[in-house]
Amino acid sequence: KQEVTQIPAALSVPEGENLVLNCSFTDSAIYNLQWFRQDPGKGLTSLLLIQSSQREQTSGRLNASLDKSSGRSTLYIAASQPGDSATYLCAVSPPQFYFGTGTSLTVIP
Amino acid sequence: DGGITQSPKYLFRKEGQNVTLSCEQNLNHDAMYWYRQDPGQGLRLIYYSQIVNDFQKGDIAEGYSVSREKKESFPLTVTSAQKNPTAFYLCASSILGAAGELFFGEGSRLTVL
Numbered sequence: 001k002q003e004v005t006q007i008p009a010a011l012s013v014p015e016g017e018n019l020v021l022n023c024s025f026t027d028s029a030i031y032n033l034q035w036f037r038q039d040p041g042k043g044l045t046s047l048l049l050i051q052s053s054q055r056e057q058t059s060g061r062l063n064a065s066l067d068k069s070s071g072r073s074t075l076y077i078a079a080s081q082p083g084d085s086a087t088y089l090c091a092v093s094p095p096q097f098y099f100g101t102g103t104s105l106t107v108i109p
Numbered sequence: 110d111g112g113i114t115q116s117p118k119y120l121f122r123k124e125g126q127n128v129t130l131s132c133e134q135n136l137n138h139d140a141m142y143w144y145r146q147d148p149g150q151g152l153r154l155i156y157y158s159q160i161v162n163d164f165q166k167g168d169i170a171e172g173y174s175v176s177r178e179k180k181e182s183f184p185l186t187v188t189s190a191q192k193n194p195t196a197f198y199l200c201a202s203s204i205l206g207a208a209g210e211l212f213f214g215e216g217s218r219l220t221v222l
Contacts (some may be wrong), residue, residue, distance in 0.1 A: 031207070043113075097154075097201075097207060099151045101150065
């Protein structure tokens with residue numbers, strides 16, 4: 001069964017720092033990798049979707065890359081802001097959606 | 110605006126009672142999902158449905174039931190058989206099933222008193 005791991009579980013950085021969140025998966029036969037953001041007590045918000053034929057996707061200060069052969073994805077956040085504080089989760093599919101447990105990010109003003 | 114609406118946002122239940130969580134989407138998505146989220150754990154799949162009048166059990170279906178009578182609606186019933194129902198429940202949908210992008214509602218928090 002597909003297993004998804006996110007390390008570190010928690011990360012604290014000063015405002016303005018560039019940072020990288022990691023996501024690894026055990027089965028490289030995926031079609032999609034999706035990054036989400038979750039604020040406390042809220043649902044998940046989709047940030048970026050990378051299809052298997054793509055190597056990266058960008059949205060504003062966010063850039064996600066995918067290396068299927070090594071079973072890894074990274075989410076790069078440029079010039080972090082306090083409003084970026086949240087839990088970030090990754091998920092791979094198919095045949096189902098398999099989620100990591102997330103990285104809790106705190107950006108200190 | 111298109112999206113997924115879950116209700117109620119907060120729900121309290123006495124032991125032995127069944128409760129139903131509502132999930133409605135206006136995204137015209139075929140696939141709908143229910144997940145359970147507990148502190149420190151990843152999302153766990155309860156049930157999913159790819160088309161109307163059809164649904165499949167996920168990893169933790171025991172003590173739960175669903176129906177899919179309309180494309181836009183996928184209600185979840187937490188029955189008295191669910192031993193530890195206190196959790197955060199998330200409904201999601203996708204236009205292409207597991208080959209598509211997944212979208213979530215705002216969640217429903219169930220507390221058993």
